[in-house]
Amino acid sequence: MRNQLRVLRTDREVSQAQLAAALGVSRQTINAIENDRYDPSLPLAFALARFFAQPIEEIFHDDPKPTEY
Secondary structure, three states: EEEEEHHHHHHOOOOOOHHHHHHHHOOOHHHHHHHHOOOOHHHHHHHHHHHHHOHHHHHOOOOOOOOOO
8 A cells, every 4th residue: 555644744844753652653653654564554544644634545545456357
């Protein structure tokens, strides 16, 4: 899953540590999400959406896999 987290965070001049503290997670969690190494839980995805006042679909994008027939 791709995401726009880094773009949103840097546009608002929020550090990974500040975002992590606001959401009650570690800075490493934010880093892992930004680098597509970790997909957040649904509650964390909703918390990120609330923090940035964006719909979840604007932050996270599904990478569709080719359909096998």
